[in-house]
Structures are given as structure tokens and as C-alpha cells.
Amino acid sequence: MASGDTLLIFTPLHNEPPSANFATLDMRNLHPVLDFDATTNESAVFSAVMPRNYAGTTGVTVYLHYAMSSAVANTVDWDVAFERIGDQQLDIDGDSFAAVNSVDNTTVPGTTGLVDIVNVTFADGADMDSVAVGEGFRLKVTRDAASDDAAGDAELVFVEIKET
Amino acid sequence: MAVLPDEDRAAVWSQFMSDASGDRDTLGAVTKAELRAAINVADDWVDTNASAFNAALPLPSRNELTAKQKARLLVYVVERRWEVT
Numbered sequence: 001m002a003s004g005d006t007l008l009i010f011t012p013l014h015n016e017p018p019s020a021n022f023a024t025l026d027m028r029n030l031h032p033v034l035d036f037d038a039t040t041n042e043s044a045v046f047s048a049v050m051p052r053n054y055a056g057t058t059g060v061t062v063y064l065h066y067a068m069s070s071a072v073a074n075t076v077d078w079d080v081a082f083e084r085i086g087d088q089q090l091d092i093d094g095d096s097f098a099a100v101n102s103v104d105n106t107t108v109p110g111t112t113g114l115v116d117i118v119n120v121t122f123a124d125g126a127d128m129d130s131v132a133v134g135e136g137f138r139l140k141v142t143r144d145a146a147s148d149d150a151a152g153d154a155e156l157v158f159v160e161i162k163e164t
Numbered sequence: 165m166a167v168l169p170d171e172d173r174a175a176v177w178s179q180f181m182s183d184a185s186g187d188r189d190t191l192g193a194v195t196k197a198e199l200r201a202a203i204n205v206a207d208d209w210v211d212t213n214a215s216a217f218n219a220a221l222p223l224p225s226r227n228e229l230t231a232k233q234k235a236r237l238l239v240y241v242v243e244r245r246w247e248v249t
Contacts, residue, residue, distance in 0.1 A: 073193035
């Protein structure tokens with residue numbers, strides 16, 4: 001595998017909801033989606049092991065595939081963060097997500113059922129909480145509803161992690 | 165009765181968008197902030213016109229129904245007029 005290759009894919013069914021302010025599993029024409037509220041910042045969390053074919057040099061790009069429930073105008077903001085679990089790196093009794101990287105002010109699709117794809121890049125190292133090949137980690141996706149202005153829920157459809 | 169407290173208006177705002185999302189009811193080009201402003205105005209209007217609505221009700225309903233019952237009556241009429249459920 002090399003730069004530009006897909007490392008991991010998550011769907012709404014992989015979500016491990018946080019204990020509070022969690023995105024809600026829903027169905028849209030039988031497509032599983034995660035609904036993110038318009039007024040409260042809500043999150044979805046996904047767990048995985050970094051594939052052995054990750055080169056560990058160029059970092060990763062996280063692609064978010066989303067649709068809007070009712071908005072056909074204005075913008076949506078997303079925050080993404082990594083948490084390294086690793087080999088005796090994290091006491092999993094507590095959370096330790098690194099600082100978020102954001103993709104902000106994305107104008108939503110003009111039709112609510114259309115799925116838009118945005119991306120957030122992470123440099124290898126501390127930017128992605130130093131997750132290394134073969135290490136367990138979690139990825140948190142948050143809608144920054146406090147900052148964006150599109151009315152109604154945002155629906156997460158897919159998440160892809162690609163080697164940058 | 166005074167206007168709704170800010171937290172109640174915020175709850176209405178959140179519920180309105182949540183219900184619209186559930187219905188896939190597009191909200192045009194209105195931002196969240198603009199929608200909140202509309203909710204504030206709607207609450208202000210209800211507060212301003214509550215007395216006039218009450219005065220318009222015929223007797224004996226005006227005297228016999230409680231304030232909550234009168235409000236429910238208005239809600240039912242509005243819902244039926246615009247087919248809002």
C-alpha cells in the first residue's frame with residue numbers, strides 16, 4: 001500500500017457512542033446514518049487497528065461523507081481527532097484524544113439527500129496522537145454545531161481513512 | 165404570562181430543527197441563528213396577543229376553560245389549518 005490508498009472505512013454501524021452528546025443512529029431510505037444535532041456538539045467514535053501497510057510517513061486524510069437532513073443552504077463544520085491506544089500507551093479507563101483537526105464552513109449540498117465528501121488531513125506523529133502501525137486507536141468525529149450555521153441535523157454516512 | 169425563558173426558547177429551537185430533520189422538511193436558506201430569531205419573535209407575538217385571543221373567545225369558554233386548555237384549542241386549530249402534526 002502507498003500514498004493515496006485506503007487504510008480503513010467506517011460506517012454508522014461501527015459507531016461506539018460516547019456516554020454523552022452522542023450522534024444518533026438513524027435510517028434514511030434504509031441507509032444507516034448517524035444524526036448530529038444542530039444545536040449541541042455531538043460525536044461519533046470508531047475503533048480500529050492501524051493497518052500494517054500504513055507507511056507512517058505522510059500521515060492520513062480522513063474523509064467524511066455526510067448529508068443534511070433538512071438544510072439546503074449555509075455551512076457545516078466538522079472536527080476530527082485521534083486517540084492512540086497502542087501497546088501499553090494508554091490507560092483506557094480514561095479518554096486521551098489529541099487536538100482536533102477541522103474542516104469548516106463547508107456549504108452544504110443544495111439537495112438534502114445528496115452526500116457531500118469533505119476531508120481533514122493529519123500529519124504523521126502527534127497530529128494523529130502518534131498512532132503507529134499495528135496500534136489500536138479511536139477516531140472521534142464531531143459536528144461543531146456551536147459554530148456552524150446550517151439548520152437541522154447533519155447525517156454521517158461513511159468515514160474513510162486514507163494514507164495521504 | 166411573560167415570554168418564555170431563554171432556555172425554553174432554545175429548547176423550542178432545538179426541537180423544531182430536530183422535527184424538521186426527522187421529516188426531511190427543508191428549511192430553505194434560513195440559518196440556525198435566523199431560525200432562532202423567528203422563534204423569539206413567535207414567542208413575543210404570542211405574548212403580545214394572548215389577551216386579545218382570550219378576549220375573542222366566546223362565553224362561556226372564555227371563563228370556563230383554563231389557560232392551558234385555551235392554548236391547546238389554539239394549537240389544535242393551527243395544526244389543522246396547516247396540516248402540521
